[in-house]
Amino acid sequence: xxxQHQIKLAAFDALQKMYQLQPEDISVTINLTxxxxxxxxxxxxxxxxxxxKEKPDILGHKLGSWLMENYANLFSSYxxxxxxxxxxxxxxxxxxxxAKNFDDTNYLNxxxxxxxxxxxxSSPNTNKPLHLGHLRNNFLGxxxxxxxxxxxxxxxxxxxxxxxxIHICKSMxxxxxxxxxxxxxxxxxxxxxxxxxxYVLFNDIYKKEVAQLIADGHTKExxxxxxxILKAATQMLQDWEAGQPQIINLWKKMNEWVYEGFDITYKxxxxxFDKIYYESNTYLLGKEFVEAGLSQNIFYKKEDNSxxxxxxxxxxxxxxxxxxxxxxVYITQDLGLVADKYNEYHCDxxxxxxxxxxxxxxxxxxxxxxxxxxxxxxxxYHLSYGMVELPSxxxxxxxxxxxxxxxxxxxxxxxxxxxxxxxxKVNDFSSDELEKLxxxxxxxxxxxxxxxxxxxxxxxxxxxxxxxxxxxxGPFIQYTYARIKSILRKNDIETSIDFPQMNTLLPxxxxxxxxxxxxxSVVSEAAVQYDPAAICMALFNLAQQFNSFxxxxxxxxxxxxxxxxxxxxxxxxxxxVLKNGMQLLKIDMPxxx
RNA sequence: UGGCUUAUAGUUUAAUGGAAAAAUGCUGCGCUUCGAACGCAGUGAUGAAAGUUCGAGUCUUUCUAAGCCAACCA
Numbered sequence: 001x002x003x004q005h006q007i008k009l010a011a012f013d014a015l016q017k018m019y020q021l022q023p024e025d026i027s028v029t030i031n032l033t034x035x036x037x038x039x040x041x042x043x044x045x046x047x048x049x050x051x052x053k054e055k056p057d058i059l060g061h062k063l064g065s066w067l068m069e070n071y072a073n074l075f076s077s078y079x080x081x082x083x084x085x086x087x088x089x090x091x092x093x094x095x096x097x098x099a100k101n102f103d104d105t106n107y108l109n110x111x112x113x114x115x116x117x118x119x120x121x122s123s124p125n126t127n128k129p130l131h132l133g134h135l136r137n138n139f140l141g142x143x144x145x146x147x148x149x150x151x152x153x154x155x156x157x158x159x160x161x162x163x164x165x166i167h168i169c170k171s172m173x174x175x176x177x178x179x180x181x182x183x184x185x186x187x188x189x190x191x192x193x194x195x196x197x198x199y200v201l202f203n204d205i206y207k208k209e210v211a212q213l214i215a216d217g218h219t220k221e222x223x224x225x226x227x228x229i230l231k232a233a234t235q236m237l238q239d240w241e242a243g244q245p246q247i248i249n250l251w252k253k254m255n256e257w258v259y260e261g262f263d264i265t266y267k268x269x270x271x272x273f274d275k276i277y278y279e280s281n282t283y284l285l286g287k288e289f290v291e292a293g294l295s296q297n298i299f300y301k302k303e304d305n306s307x308x309x310x311x312x313x314x315x316x317x318x319x320x321x322x323x324x325x326x327x328x329v330y331i332t333q334d335l336g337l338v339a340d341k342y343n344e345y346h347c348d349x350x351x352x353x354x355x356x357x358x359x360x361x362x363x364x365x366x367x368x369x370x371x372x373x374x375x376x377x378x379x380x381y382h383l384s385y386g387m388v389e390l391p392s393x394x395x396x397x398x399x400x401x402x403x404x405x406x407x408x409x410x411x412x413x414x415x416x417x418x419x420x421x422x423x424x425k426v427n428d429f430s431s432d433e434l435e436k437l438x439x440x441x442x443x444x445x446x447x448x449x450x451x452x453x454x455x456x457x458x459x460x461x462x463x464x465x466x467x468x469x470x471x472x473x474g475p476f477i478q479y480t481y482a483r484i485k486s487i488l489r490k491n492d493i494e495t496s497i498d499f500p501q502m503n504t505l506l507p508x509x510x511x512x513x514x515x516x517x518x519x520x521s522v523v524s525e526a527a528v529q530y531d532p533a534a535i536c537m538a539l540f541n542l543a544q545q546f547n548s549f550x551x552x553x554x555x556x557x558x559x560x561x562x563x564x565x566x567x568x569x570x571x572x573x574x575x576x577v578l579k580n581g582m583q584l585l586k587i588d589m590p591x592x593x
Numbered sequence: 594u595g596g597c598u599u600a601u602a603g604u605u606u607a608a609u610g611g612a613a614a615a616a617u618g619c620u621g622c623g624c625u626u627c628g629a630a631c632g633c634a635g636u637g638a639u640g641a642a643a644g645u646u647c648g649a650g651u652c653u654u655u656c657u658a659a660g661c662c663a664a665c666c667a
Contacts, residue, residue, distance in 0.1 A: 029609080029610095029611070031609095031611085031612095033612095034612050034614095035614095036612075037612075042612090044611055044612095045611095046610095046611055046647070046648070047610090047611080049647075050647095056647095081612085082612085083611075083612095083647095083648090084611080084612065125667090162667070164667095165666090165667055166666085166667080167667080279667085283667095304665095306665065315596080316596090316663090317595090317596090317663060319663095320664095320665055322665090323665045324665070325665085327665090329665070329666090329667090330666080330667055333667095355661095356597085356598070356660095356661065356662090357660095357661055357662070358661095358662085359596095359597060359598080359661075359662070360596080360597075360661090360662045360663065361662085363597090384598090386598080386599085386660090386661095387660085387661085389660090394660095419630070420630090423628090423629095423630070425628070441630090452605095452606075453605085453606065454606085454607090456598070456599085457598090457599070457606090458598090458599075458659095458660070458661095460605095468605095468616085468617075469630055470616085470617080470630060470631095471615090471616045471617060471630095472605090472606075472615070472616040472617080473616085473630085475630060476616095476630065476631090478630085479628085479630045479631080480630095480631085482628075482630095483627080483628055483631085484627095486627065486628060487627050487628090488627095489627095490627060491627075525609090533606090533607090537606095537607065537615090540615085540616085541615085544615090544632095547631055547632065548631095548632065548633090550627080550628095550631080550632085551623090551629095551631065551632040551633080552632080552633095554626075554627065555627055556626090556627045557626080557627080571627095592628095593628095593630080
């Protein structure tokens with residue numbers, strides 16, 4: 001059982017015996033003791049003053065001495081500062097913990113809980129390559145999936161590909177007009193970049209046409225609507241929906257090119273899906289819910305035959321669910337997909353990793369799903385995240401002002417290569433090993449950079465300043481791990497020696513143990529919150545604590561065999577937590593770097 | 594016009610209503626030692642105002658600033 005929880009139970013016991021207070025009537029806050037004070041864990045007394053009708057110093061000493069007497073096995077001393085009751089924990093509690101867990105390579109992973117959860121992420125459009133914002137989405141999705149897996153869930157990773165619509169028609173049209181049958185092969189371009197190039201080309205032409213129309217005396221509004229190339233694209237979308245073979249074939253060909261490009265990028269960043277949904281298959285879904293909603297009076301029809309839901313009771317507005325021409329809208333497809341997903345996988349929860357610009361849309365989706373009584377509608381959760389922006393503002397593919405995903409990954413790997421070469425610690429590596437190492441470090445830096453911030457905050461990415469490799473970064477943690485592995489290569493734990501009980505833990509040893517012992521609760525909390533940033537912070541604190549320990553205390557030259565063995569166990573478990581913890585962020589760890 | 598989000602050292606971020614924590618930067622120090630992508634010391638912050646509370650960066654209200662959403666777009 002977790003130490004913090006054990007202290008809480010002890011406190012409950014004390015309050016029950018001394019004040020006849022029941023656990024459900026009081027809240028007890030237990031924190032790690034701040035480093036300025038003596039002690040390991042702190043009970044905060046303020047919210048206990050009322051129920052016990054005591055003053056802080058009286059309550060503190062009563063509680064402190066009672067716990068010292070009745071839980072002598074757990075506490076070795078206490079001190080009271082204002083309303084903070086600080087306890088020092090018996091050393092043997094930590095040494096027992098370490099002895100029990102140091103060789104558990106599965107530490108941090110909970111047993112299966114029999115529940116299934118779906119995580120939908122990435123969701124690209126097929127008219128352009130992935131950019132830095134997509135990377136944030138992918139890393140969040142991957143990490144949320146890994147967190148839930150560690151928490152014991154069966155995780156289904158899915159992706160909805162936005163493979164139809166006006167945007168892809170724009171790329172297709174530009175290619176028909178300007179492409180001269182060029183292909184990714186003939187141009188030597190990656191497929192997604194190739195198609196993206198024509199998307200930008202379309203917009204160049206479009207802007208010129210609009211400018212010409214305005215020069216001819218039309219208003220801005222009509223010009224933007226009437227530009228010939230836009231009308232052609234709209235016509236093409238209609239031809240696609242009519243199933244015109246020529247258009248369908250071109251559409252398939254261009255999408256294939258894009259998928260080939262995506263596959264390369266996904267493979268590099270370690271992204272994969274158990275199930276991919278295509279919007280071209282799902283865009284007609286959900287019609288049956290319009291009928292069902294009408295017959296249950298959840299929806300209503302206006303005079304022009306459009307169908308609406310009034311969500312003002314949920315604090316939302318009216319929402320259209322079917323246009324007056326009888327075609328369905330985005331939200332209706334989404335409802336259909338909610339039902340399809342459930343029918344196939346029966347997930348208890350469904351996590352959508354989608355940018356915060358769709359907060360309102362996702363609220364509406366959940367509200368409608370709830371009203372229509374779709375199964376597990378309450379399990380819909382929008383994992384919302386802020387956009388990645390440039391100092392100049394939002395990234396726009398059609399303007400060409402994006403940080404391309406492949407480019408930034410390349411750049412990070414290049415920086416990793418330069419830094420590694422400068423240090424010259426892995427000169428014996430083969431070129432394959434080096435390539436793998438650079439990728440591990442470069443991607444580690446990038447993933448950590450995007451995950452360490454609270455998901456809902458915007459990230460302003462400045463391409464002028466390269467992503468750091470020092471301090472609160474992925475490479476710092478990888479470096480700490482490589483250091484530990486280096487120690488472990490040079491020292492074997494002598495299991496034959498039955499070493500004596502440790503009498504006194506040194507402060508640096510104990511601080512490390514406290515973090516290791518508390519780590520599983522950080523993970524379970526992060527899994528509940530879908531919050532990889534909490535893992536980043538805890539891993540960094542642990543790595544930092546280990547480095548302090550490392551600089552001060554030698555493993556190899558420990559004073560006694562027992563101490564050496566103990567420190568080796570400490571290093572071993574630290575390595576396990578760092579590695580398994582980084583795995584929750586889907587960041588790999590190098591044995592050497 | 595409504596709704597949502599954000600605002601903490603020069604910069605980037607932390608903080609279940611309970612002791613404002615780090616990173617980076619800057620200043621100084623530590624490699625003949627298990628790896629200096631490291632460590633140690635110093636420096637410096639809660640947008641404004643009111644309220645609730647024993648206690649507010651955190652909750653409520655108002656204001657300011659930035660962003661997003663709401664329109665038969667996907």
